[in-house]
Every structure is written in C-alpha cells, then in structure tokens.
Amino acid sequence: SFFLLDYFMATCNPEKVIKDAVHGTIKLDRVLLKIIDTPQFQRLRYIKQMGGKYFVYPGASHNRFEHSIGVCYLAGEFVKTLAKNRDLGISEKDILCVQIAGLCHDLGHGPFSHVFDSMVAPLLDPDNPWKHEDASVLMFEYVINKKPYGTDQSIRNELYRAGLNEDDMLFIKELILGCPLGLQHSDTDPTKYNYKGRSKEKWFLYEIVSNKFTSIDVDKWDYFARDCHGLGLSYDFDWKRYISVCQVLYDSDLKRKTICPKEKEATSLYDMFHAREMLHRKALQHVTCVSIELMIADALVSACEVLKREIGLDIKLAMIVANDQVTDSQLEKAMSTYELFTDTILQTAILIESKKPESEVGNILNTIYGRHLYRLVGNVAEIPQIPQMSDWRCDAKKIKKTLIDYLAKHRFSHPDDYEVYVATFDYGMKNRDPLDLLRTYRKHEDPPKAHPLTPEETSRMLPRQFEEKRVRLYCKNLSKLEHMKRIFTIWSNENSLSSTSEPNTPSSTPIKEDTPSRDQLTSPETRRNLKFD
Numbered sequence: 001s002f003f004l005l006d007y008f009m010a011t012c013n014p015e016k017v018i019k020d021a022v023h024g025t026i027k028l029d030r031v032l033l034k035i036i037d038t039p040q041f042q043r044l045r046y047i048k049q050m051g052g053k054y055f056v057y058p059g060a061s062h063n064r065f066e067h068s069i070g071v072c073y074l075a076g077e078f079v080k081t082l083a084k085n086r087d088l089g090i091s092e093k094d095i096l097c098v099q100i101a102g103l104c105h106d107l108g109h110g111p112f113s114h115v116f117d118s119m120v121a122p123l124l125d126p127d128n129p130w131k132h133e134d135a136s137v138l139m140f141e142y143v144i145n146k147k148p149y150g151t152d153q154s155i156r157n158e159l160y161r162a163g164l165n166e167d168d169m170l171f172i173k174e175l176i177l178g179c180p181l182g183l184q185h186s187d188t189d190p191t192k193y194n195y196k197g198r199s200k201e202k203w204f205l206y207e208i209v210s211n212k213f214t215s216i217d218v219d220k221w222d223y224f225a226r227d228c229h230g231l232g233l234s235y236d237f238d239w240k241r242y243i244s245v246c247q248v249l250y251d252s253d254l255k256r257k258t259i260c261p262k263e264k265e266a267t268s269l270y271d272m273f274h275a276r277e278m279l280h281r282k283a284l285q286h287v288t289c290v291s292i293e294l295m296i297a298d299a300l301v302s303a304c305e306v307l308k309r310e311i312g313l314d315i316k317l318a319m320i321v322a323n324d325q326v327t328d329s330q331l332e333k334a335m336s337t338y339e340l341f342t343d344t345i346l347q348t349a350i351l352i353e354s355k356k357p358e359s360e361v362g363n364i365l366n367t368i369y370g371r372h373l374y375r376l377v378g379n380v381a382e383i384p385q386i387p388q389m390s391d392w393r394c395d396a397k398k399i400k401k402t403l404i405d406y407l408a409k410h411r412f413s414h415p416d417d418y419e420v421y422v423a424t425f426d427y428g429m430k431n432r433d434p435l436d437l438l439r440t441y442r443k444h445e446d447p448p449k450a451h452p453l454t455p456e457e458t459s460r461m462l463p464r465q466f467e468e469k470r471v472r473l474y475c476k477n478l479s480k481l482e483h484m485k486r487i488f489t490i491w492s493n494e495n496s497l498s499s500t501s502e503p504n505t506p507s508s509t510p511i512k513e514d515t516p517s518r519d520q521l522t523s524p525e526t527r528r529n530l531k532f533d
Helices: 002-010 030-036 039-046 051-055 064-082 092-104 114-124 132-145 155-161 166-177 200-207 218-231 239-244 263-284 287-311 328-338 345-352 360-369 396-409 478-494 524-530
Strands: 016-020 024-028 247-251 256-260 375-381 418-426 467-475
Touching: 016 064, 024 030, 024 064, 030 039, 030 092, 030 155, 039 064, 039 132, 051 114, 051 287, 064 092, 064 218, 064 239, 092 132, 092 166, 092 200, 114 132, 114 287, 132 155, 132 166, 132 328, 155 166, 166 200, 200 256, 218 263, 239 263, 263 418, 287 345, 287 360, 287 375, 287 418, 287 467, 345 360, 375 478, 396 418, 396 467, 396 478, 467 478
Parallel strands: none
Antiparallel strands: 016 024, 247 256, 375 467, 418 467
C-alpha cells in the first residue's frame, strides 16, 4: 500500500549506526530504535550475558543488551538474503517482524541470565514451568503498550504506523518462543504446523531466530561469537558464507518449505556445534563457574526474600507462563515488578540491610570475592544406554536422586550441606545428531532439490554420541568436606559409577586452600571480617 511504502521510504536511511565489537557496523531503523530506547530494553544493560562466569573470566563482561542488538542484526541479514528470492513472498513486514523478534527475544532474562532460569526459579517456585522465554513474550507485550518517555504515542501505535497489525504481533511472539504461543512447555511435534502468525507457506521464517527444528539460528551465532570474543577463545564459523549459500526449498518428507544450505556446509555446521560443546566445557559449565553460580543463586534467593519482606516486591508474582489467557492487569502487575529485577538486586538487598548487624547476601558475595567457594567433591557420568535394558545409571536425573537419598542416610542435609548439579554437554539437540532434520541441496542439481544428508556427505569423524551428562556433587558445608568425599567414593564404587576427570580450575582464579567451613563462616569473628561495609 501507499502508506506502507511511505513508511519504508521514510526509514530506508537508518537513523543510527552502531559500532559493535563482534559484527562491526550495525544499522538500525526508527522502529527498532523506539524499542531500544525503552526502560525495559535498557534494563538488559544490567544483566550479564554469561552470568557468574565474569568472576572466573574477566573478559566475560558483556551484557544481554549488546547480544540482543547483535541477534537483531543477524536476523535482518538472514531474512533479507532469503527475500532476494521473490518467489518466497517475503514482505517488508516479515523482515521487520523477524528483526523485532531478534531484538526482543531476551527481554525476559532475569538476574545473571541463566542462573536465574535454571537455579533460582526452581527454588522459588518448584512446580512452575516458567522460563525466561515466557517473560520475553510478556515483556514484549508490556513494552509495546507503553508510551516512551517524552512522547504521546505507544510503541504499539508506532508498529501500526509501520504497517503491522495484531497478527504480526502474534507472529513476533511465536518467533521469540520458537513455537506456537501456549505450547512452549509441551512436547509439540516439530513436523506439525500449529502457528497462527503466518501461513504454512512461510514456516521457514520460524527457523531464523529460535530454531527448535535443527537448532541452527542467529541467536546461537551471536552468543557463540560474542561469548568466545569475551573469553578469548577462537571461533571461526562464517555466518555470512552460510546465509549466502542457503535456499528455501520444498521437502516432500517434511511436507513444507525449509531453509537448505549447500551440502558441503555440513562440515562447518558440525564445527559450529562442536564449538558450542567446547564453550560449555571450558566456560559455561566449568567446574569453578558452576560453583560460583550456585553461590550467586543462594545470594539471589536471599535477595528476593529481602525485597519481598522489606519493600513488598515478590518476583514469584511475575513468573507467569505466557499464553493468550493473561489479562492486561496481570501483565501490568507482573512486568512492572519483573523489570526491576536485574543483577543489581544483590547490591539493592545489601543496601536495604545496611543498618543490620550483617547481610546474608553481602556475606555470600564476600566469600565469592575471597575465593572461598563451594568445593567439588566428585562427579560421575551416565553409563551408556544398553538396548532393551533399563538401568537407572543411564539417567542423570535418577543418579542425582539416588545420590541425594544416599547422602540423607549419612546425615547430610540438602541444600544446607551440599548441592548436586547435572552438567550437560551436547550439540544442541540433546542426544540427537543436530543435522538429522537438516535438508541440503547439491551443487549441480538444476533445479535444486531438498535432501537429507547422506552418510557420504557427513564426516566419518563424528562422535559416537551427541550428549554427555555428568552428575557433580558440590560441598557447601566445608567442615564436612573430607567425610563427604569418603561417602561419595563409597557410593560411586558400590554402584559401579566411575568418577570422571573434569577440567582444572583456571590458574588465574584459584580456590583458596584455607577455605573456612560454613560453621566458621557464621562465627561472630568471621562475620565481622566478612561484613559488607
């Protein structure tokens, strides 16, 4: 329409150019800037992308703010490249929706990113299936209902001016979730079309921001590159080359159109997934990083209790699952609370308790600063699955439960004395080959056709399995460390679970050998020394 053409003519010259540390020059148009300039998006400046890893790797100081802009940029580049094929019918509205979804996909992250998701939320509300994607969808709705500072128009009206409608808003939410709204916590069939934001002809657009089908998406491309940049690790996946060789083709097995790279890109994709696995081993689930994040989780739980008790902020009220049943009043109440929770709540809790003799949050932070960390007692790996045979040792969850039960018999209290953590290393699709569902095309086919990869087209050096889980036991009450080590060794030997080696603690961030016990940490003398001034 003339109105839509007028809008895009007005925004063809982006109003802002950003110099990004990872992607270089990024251009953003007017609508994207309107979202970025809201307090709810600016909140992401105060949420560490890598959570507690910053306490181990000083370069890992980047935040969700720059990651979200990076994902927006990559999403735009990808969909614009696909749009060059005019037969696909990708409209300017589609492009803008994909960019907005990339920009807003992490609006719902809580303090210290995945620390809140995986460690804190289950402690606050164990039966709640809530994840940060729920909050991202609700925060997006909350943002577009707001009027930016100094204006009389809501973001929703700005989106209307850009030619978007309510179907487009739903499309953006589905792109953020990577699945239909309301089905994010169910085992949906990835081959069955349940989306409402776009027709089945444009199913392939859901593979760009959050790809639940093959796990190849721009969110991962940015966080792989950005995290490796911050950690000082090498990463050489060439996303520009990858999108340049992608085509959207119809696959008769899937009965839909899907994004297909050239078949020889399979090797670079396996390299990308291997980089993901190594990133988790070296940093994201490193023994010391997890120890620190368990301590941060304890501090966050205490901080949430302080904020609820002292000023009436209850984050549990904000942890609601995103669906079409959420009312405007529920949305306003939940998100107005949730937007206040960032990494800074630890310092806020300390300030609130500054006149008290001691602050539990402050004491935990000081033990982290002083490198008096929870200690790894040992770890065991799942045993290989034997066909037609059931064995609890093949399941990390059952191993964890059995270990907790065994420790309880020996009078260890959970969670005061210890914590059990399951570390998972995989290629992004649990124990499946991530390229099983990928379709590729062959170089000399005319016209090109979508094919699953054959064994001849994949490397013969692939791993025997694509997932490894390790059950780690961390000691919190360090006065019981040696006794716990003996009990753990007896338990693992009795059950024929061999203890596996883990990467050593980085030499630049050692754990103090003279770590005090929990009893020592709570003594009057130690409390005075550790008091957060």
